[in-house]
Amino acid sequence: MAIKLFAVALAIVGITLVACGGRGGGSSIMPNEVTTYTLPGMGSDLVMTAALPKRTIGEELPLEGIGSIHSNKWKADLGGFTQEERAQSLAFPPGTKITIRNLSKSITHTLDVVKEISGPPAKFPKNPNLSIAAKGHGKLEAGYASGNIKPGKSVSVTLVKEGTYLIGCAYHYSEGMHDVLVVKKDARPGPQATPSPKTTSPPTSRSSYAPSEP
């Protein structure tokens, strides 16, 4: 009996060693690297899984970890922007002063209003001319552009007008950094993208450690 237990323990140790042998998965960007903030005594309106402070839009390339999601409501792929943790359509009441934060560690992004629409579907134009220079003097409406937001930096903007806006990054719009922002009382952000599939799932055989070179 004792020997059998010992064997089981050895097996567990063995599995653990194997699981740790994968060199930590290299430098892949983890989808959950968004800094988690402690929120001071907020009410029950904060049941959503917020990794960002309230009234904050986080942005980065979908491939940096925030992901993208196909929205049935908007009939479009939305990506690169979130007010929780991963890509989703955005929603705030009018009059809100928000912070746009670049979640990237290395890439500069912007938040530009592409155009205003009346509702679904969100038809993102093919090659819109998005301004890299800041426009709109801190007021988000048609024509607004944040200007360069360097990695880890933020800008503030006030959502002055009710409306539905297509937004995008001037640099990475064609790489899927475009989203829908609804400015309306009681509007809610859409469902979040699922985490990007990791390549670091536990190996099932030793061959998983073979060098990936051809």
Ligand SMILES: [Cu+2]
């Ligand atoms: Cu960008």
